[in-house]
Amino acid sequence: MHRFALAPAFLSVALGATSPGRADPLPAYGPELEGFAYPFPVERFTFTSQRQPLQMAYLDVKPEQPNGRTVVLLHGKNFCAATWDSQIRALTGAGYRVVAPDQIGFCKSSKPSAYQFTFRQLAENTHALLGKLGIERPVIVGHSTGGMLAAHYALLYPKEVAQLVMVNPVGLEDWSAKGLPPISIDRWYERELKTTAESIRTYETATYYAGRWEPRYEPWVGMLAGLNSGPGKEAVAWDSALLYDMIVTEPVVYRFPQIAVPTLLFIGQKDNTAIGKDLAPPEVRATLGHYPELGKAAAKAIPGAKLIEFPDSGHAPQMSEPEAFNKALIEGLETPPSSRTK
Incomplete structure (x- = not known):
């Protein structure tokens, strides 16, 4: 499977960010990522x-030759729907309809100043979106914080999930119980x-990409930095x-034995x-x-x-190894694991 390139218009806007060796000023995007193209x-x-009008941005990409199945992609904390670009192209090429929302508080969606953020609430918001779109029993794929959300979604709606896929989810351990001080x-x-x-x-190099930086990651730096330096930076920082x-x-690790849908777990082994x-x-x-121990x-x-x-990947194998990841994902969806219970 070949590597899917970023769309030219998208890349030209995103690469406005300052990159190594560039003197260009960093772009400043609006609080709902206005100015950044998906x-x-x-x-x-x-x-x-919660008594307020909100809007959830989302991508709904349909295949040319549909296979009748839908995959929902849930982004992580420092990610957006757009960061699933390679996976969307691979999945739609294999016949899947793909829905990728930006959760409330993230990216191109609303940034409420007073909102009780819980994984249950985000799952309910996502469920409402899928109901509006008429989507039944999708595959739920979540990365990082999106992996925690995907697990909660499967726990809330087990009969409405065909398959669960978690990619380097956080919440595999209870940091507070292990000694993380209150913050x-x-x-x-x-x-x-x-x-x-x-x-x-610096953070993404060490954590997401196992110490190896590549220029193709730069658009996502510009996306986040521009969002965090724009005119709505206080609202963005507060929701963050x-x-x-x-x-x-809200660690989800304690509820793993209750998950009752077929589950795939993708783990980059150099994640920390x-x-x-x-x-x-x-x-x-x-x-x-x-993560090697946490994943097992x-x-x-x-x-x-x-x-x-994924032995050579950090926190984001879908971005550092898109070809291998997409191949493993599509093969995993075609031959889902059993949903046996212990």
Whole structure:
């Protein structure tokens, strides 16, 4: 399977970000990523939640030769629907309809100033979107924080999920129980306001890409940095702080034995993600984010789960190894694991 390139118009806008060796100023995008182009047409789902009108941006990409199945792609904390570009092209090429939403608080969706962010709420929002689109029993694929959301979705709606796929999900361990000190929302907010292109690039190199940076990752740095430096940066940082608090305080690991749908678990073996671990004492920090062990433990805990490991990948194998990842994903969807129970 060949590597799918980013759409030219999308790439030209995204590459406005400062990259190594460039002197261009960093673009500033609006609070709903206004000014940043996605590789497919963006649609919007308007609804009311927690007594306020909201809009959820999403991609709904249909194949030329449909196979009758739909895949829903749930992005991670520092990702957006657009970052699934390669997977959308591969899946639609294989006959799947693909829906990729931007969750509330992220990317091109609403940034409410007062919202109780929970994984249950985000799952309910996603369920409402799929109901509006008339989609029944999709495959739910989630990466990173989206993996936590996908697990909650499968727990809430087990009869409405054909298959669950989690890609390097966070929440495989309870960081607080392991010694991560309490982090207030105000402190998260202060940290988020300091986000820069350099800090994003440094973190992603070490965590997402196993120490190997490539120019093709630069659009996603520009996307995040532009969102965090634009005219709505305070609203973006505040929702980001609320979301980090949700991630840390709602580990899903304890509920893995309750998952009752066929499950695939994709784990980049060089991942070391543990949100907030830089604030932990050194002896605690050393115990967090060991994904080779965490992946095996999760696969053992989820009834009938199948584990697929990517030895050379970090937190984002779908981006660092798109060809291998897309091939494994499509093969996994064609031959889903059993849904046996323990």
